[in-house]
Amino acid sequence: MQLSSKSSQTHQFIHRMVLDNGIVLLVAENPTADIIAARIFIRAGSRWDPPEQAGLSHLVSAVLTKGTEKLSSLEIAEQVESLGASLSTDATTDYFLISLKSISADFPEILELAADVLRSPSFPTAELELERRLTLQAIRSQQEQPFTVAFDQLRYMMYGEHPYALSGLGTEKTVAQLSQTDLHNYHRTHFRPDNLVISLSGRIDPGAAIALVNQVLGDWQVPPTPLPTLATLDVQTTPCRQAIAQDTQQSIVMLGYLAPPVRDGASSTVRDYSVLKLLNTYLGNGLSSRLFVELREKRGLAYEVSAFYTTRLDPAQFVAYIGTAPENTAIALEGLQSEIDRLRVTPLTGEELQAAKNKLLGQYALGKQTNAQIAQTFGWYETLGIGIDFDTLFQKQVAETTADAVQDVAQKYLTVPYVSLVGPAGAVDKLANYP
Structure with missing residues (x-):
């Protein structure tokens, strides 16, 4: 053996x-x-x-x-x-x-x-x-x-x-x-x-x-054929608004931004990934998140509201969304857009930044509690090609993120969104431009 x-x-x-x-x-x-x-x-x-x-x-x-x-x-x-x-x-x-x-x-x-x-x-x-x-x-x-x-x-x-x-x-x-x-x-x-x-x-x-x-x-042999390789595919589309009319009880408004993949070899892009994860936590993670407090608690616009940033091999999506009453579709779109635009022009306060860091790093640690979670986390990093050291690098980059870095990344990626709308025709059709 x-x-x-x-x-x-x-x-x-x-x-x-x-x-x-x-x-x-x-x-x-x-x-x-x-x-x-x-x-x-x-x-x-x-x-x-x-x-x-x-x-x-x-x-x-x-x-x-x-x-x-x-x-x-x-x-x-x-x-x-x-x-x-x-x-x-x-x-x-x-x-x-x-x-x-x-x-x-x-x-x-x-x-x-x-x-x-x-x-x-x-x-x-x-x-x-x-x-x-x-x-x-x-x-x-x-x-x-x-x-x-x-x-x-x-x-x-x-x-x-x-x-x-x-x-x-x-x-x-x-x-x-x-x-x-x-x-x-x-x-x-x-x-x-x-x-x-x-x-x-x-x-x-x-x-x-x-x-x-x-x-x-151990007896499983490598076949003579080469490993399949992924062709590098550029994502070249133009941000626009599109709507699908459905007879629903609520409208769904989604804003999407193309964001970096995690595996990009450039150190600046790896840093951008960590900062965007922090921004996602600040915007849409939990009952204390910016979108929940501002659009649901203060303005009463949202049945549900959140954000997510996927981890991908190729260019990823940074998405914010809100479910709202059909008659509030236009104002919900405006509110969601303004909260994201705010990140580009107004730096996070020290208290906001630290709270987001604490939440993200705390949830990250809790995600590695069980044997299954540990096996999943490190196997995923290895499969992505970023290696097991990314565990330490990610936490270090989040901890060292400054308010200026957050604003720089927001200005780099969260600019003109793709907008997807679903809801009653009278609520969504007038907001789409179908370029």
Whole structure:
């Protein structure tokens, strides 16, 4: 049994190793509880789906655990339940994920099962058709939700031909056309040892982790074909306003701004990412956030109001949104816009800045409490290509952010927004310009 790795690195309590077949292994030794959590990241996801196959990653994740060359869907479920363990899959925009957790004594067995699912899925036809129907139902259901309709429209406006323009679920047309062969081709292309990051956290030391992963996956050889690469796609669209008329009880107003990806190698862009995360916390995170206090509590305009800034491989979205009564749509749009414009012209006070820092850093720390959260966080950083040291860098940059830096970043990115409107025709149509 091989106990060595090609290279290794230790950061705080995270050990990073590259195994001989290219698997990147991260280990966080945490003996507090008799649990081991693992996240197996595959560098895939809907960003890799061709436009005509939108929804492919999602469908692969839905069917992956429904059968292998050795086991049926029922046998897989029974084995997981007999161990009192968990095994699940997910496909996001920028990665594909297999999650597992068990007590330490049972972890080798659940890892063996996960390896079988990872390497030899059969994608049974009956299971594929069932998951296809469920996906189509989910797509139709989302078309009845004003927030989702507004966000779908915003993505199309901001990303154009880029894969980020499409929902991870795909469209009714593309999902209906996906075949079992498409799923097998996806698996053959992306599921390979040199495209994997395995992140473990729990009662296991690095030496034992290397031995176990080599025992289970060490014979998996790298195929002769090169790894799939992502083409660099520029996002070149023009900010505009668009509306979709729906007979809804409220209007949804969304403002979107193109913002930097986290993986950009420029140090200034990495700093901008951290500052925008801080701005997002100040604007839209919780009942004390600027948007909630000003637009809901003081002005009574919002049923809901918030902001989010996604972490992405490619240019991301900084989004602020409000749900409001249809008759208040125009004033809600003006109010939302003015609160963001304020960031460019009025520096945050020392008290506002420190409160936002405390909230962001506190929530960040709380997001790394459990073994599953630790495995997820560091595996995600490794998969993004920013490395496990980003954990320290991000916290340092947030702590060192000044009011001037906040204003500079706001002036750089939060300028002219894309505006997506959904609501009754009389409330939204007059606010759109459809350029």
